Amino acid sequence: MNHQDVVAQLVTILTPLAEGRVTVIDGTTELTGQLALDSLKVMDLMLAVEDDFDISVPINAIAEVRTVGDLATQIQKIQQGAGQGA
Amino acid sequence: MKENPRLQAVRAVQQELATIGIDPFGVQIDRILSPTEGLIDGRHTILAGTNNYLGMTFDADCVAAARNALETSGTGTTGSRMANGSYAGHRELELDLARYYGKRDAIVFSTGYQANLGMISALAGPSDTVLIDADSHASIYDGCKLSGANTIRFRHNDAEDLAKRLRRLGADAENALVVVEGVYSMLGDRAPMNEFVDVKKEFGAVLLVDEAHSMGVLGNKGRGVAEEAGVLADVDYVVGTFSKSLGNTGGFCVGDSDDMGVLRYASRPYVFTASLAPATIAATRQALRKLAGADDLRQRLQENAERLHAGLSALGFRLGAAPNAVVAVLVGDKLEALRFWDHLLKHGVYVNLMVPPATPGNESLLRCSVSAAHTPAQIDAICAAFGSWTGAKA
Numbered sequence A: 001m002n003h004q005d006v007v008a009q010l011v012t013i014l015t016p017l018a019e020g021r022v023t024v025i026d027g028t029t030e031l032t033g034q035l036a037l038d039s040l041k042v043m044d045l046m047l048a049v050e051d052d053f054d055i056s057v058p059i060n061a062i063a064e065v066r067t068v069g070d071l072a073t074q075i076q077k078i079q080q081g082a083g084q085g086a
Numbered sequence B: 001m002k003e004n005p006r007l008q009a010v011r012a013v014q015q016e017l018a019t020i021g022i023d024p025f026g027v028q029i030d031r032i033l034s035p036t037e038g039l040i041d042g043r044h045t046i047l048a049g050t051n052n053y054l055g056m057t058f059d060a061d062c063v064a065a066a067r068n069a070l071e072t073s074g075t076g077t078t079g080s081r082m083a084n085g086s087y088a089g090h091r092e093l094e095l096d097l098a099r100y101y102g103k104r105d106a107i108v109f110s111t112g113y114q115a116n117l118g119m120i121s122a123l124a125g126p127s128d129t130v131l132i133d134a135d136s137h138a139s140i141y142d143g144c145k146l147s148g149a150n151t152i153r154f155r156h157n158d159a160e161d162l163a164k165r166l167r168r169l170g171a172d173a174e175n176a177l178v179v180v181e182g183v184y185s186m187l188g189d190r191a192p193m194n195e196f197v198d199v200k201k202e203f204g205a206v207l208l209v210d211e212a213h214s215m216g217v218l219g220n221k222g223r224g225v226a227e228e229a230g231v232l233a234d235v236d237y238v239v240g241t242f243s244k245s246l247g248n249t250g251g252f253c254v255g256d257s258d259d260m261g262v263l264r265y266a267s268r269p270y271v272f273t274a275s276l277a278p279a280t281i282a283a284t285r286q287a288l289r290k291l292a293g294a295d296d297l298r299q300r301l302q303e304n305a306e307r308l309h310a311g312l313s314a315l316g317f318r319l320g321a322a323p324n325a326v327v328a329v330l331v332g333d334k335l336e337a338l339r340f341w342d343h344l345l346k347h348g349v350y351v352n353l354m355v356p357p358a359t360p361g362n363e364s365l366l367r368c369s370v371s372a373a374h375t376p377a378q379i380d381a382i383c384a385a386f387g388s389w390t391g392a393k394a
Helices: A003-018 A039-053 A068-085 B005-020 B060-073 B088-101 B112-123 B138-147 B159-168 B170-175 B193-203 B260-266 B278-291 B295-314 B334-346 B376-393
Strands: B031-034 B037-040 B043-047 B105-109 B129-133 B150-154 B177-181 B206-210 B237-241 B251-255 B326-332 B352-354 B364-369
Touching: A003 A039, A003 A068, A039 A068, A039 B150, B005 B334, B043 B376, B060 B278, B088 B105, B088 B251, B088 B278, B105 B112, B105 B260, B112 B138, B112 B177, B112 B206, B112 B237, B112 B251, B112 B260, B129 B138, B129 B159, B138 B150, B138 B177, B150 B159, B159 B170, B159 B193, B177 B193, B193 B206, B295 B326, B295 B376, B326 B334, B334 B352, B334 B364, B334 B376
Parallel strands: B129 B150, B129 B177, B177 B206, B206 B237
Antiparallel strands: B031 B037, B037 B043, B105 B251, B237 B251, B326 B364, B352 B364
């Protein structure tokens, strides 16, 4: 998957969680800032993301994630790592 | 000196509470009267938020053992176990714990928090993977952080969700460390330990179970959920605390692994902290001797838990789990929970206020912990106090 495809899939997951706080979600949207997700909600979001992409995202990998785009980059790294290991 | 911006969020919560005029995190028990009663703000208050599940804090034999150790061995060790703070009693307590659990060896830590920190960070490193229940205690999260391991959460009490995540690890699943709790402290719900053991066996992973809130409470000899489920032999490491059913302070781990002899030396929270005081060790050993045969206390605790659970259910409250030593009342809204908690305190009942993010499901809770030492009249008084809030609202 390319970066834009991952972002698009994340936007689909995030839209119901945004509860109308932002009108447009894209790669630059901040998870805790603009979407106002607290740390607990971000952790629960990750469980949904893991299921959707069929990957496991370690907690330590999301420490530096600020935006939807950052998360997409982490997901791509994990997908590429899994691909190399297979 | 200017304010540290990192503390801004905490400061905001403190200011919010000051505005409301209620401080649930600054409660002081001015005088402790018994395992279940204290003086707070000059009021006789029933303590229903202590984790003193068996009421062991005032046990005459434990008090006598502590007093004797204090007089013969002094107030403290002034050193760490690895340097100058290992007394014979520390090792004797470890051997007592190993015998009690039927495991090869034990390690005693200075707190339960440090036991999780010390074990997880010694068992896993930056190239390893730890899988933890999503509702794990902070000590488990912090242990993972200290270890530097890849930490993966699975859905609360969901063995199939754990299996899915182990499957994704491929061959690495065999070296993964899985961490669950016996009873979860917020809601009082217990882990499906049989299912977790099946998954651990399927993938060859290592299983660590924290029985902090189930030790002394569940199982024929009070060894926790793993004993109750008949799978204690399949659990690689059991972590526990002295600060709940044993009525003291400290923590431990027991296990059958060949590594038990060296793990302590790889555990920074074990190496770099002062060891437990002689009086603590003596009282804990005495309490532990009583635990296996404490059927009467466990029976009384269960009866009290059922009485409280039934009383609160009858009043229409939503409760977190089946009757257990932890009975959590789900309140939902944080402000209502705060006012409800304050109302209970002013009516002579102390419980724990728990608010997100410390609670699962974004719910605020009023968490009651039941003790074998509560009298039926005290349990009824707790219910009456809860009921009076319903009345005040109506």
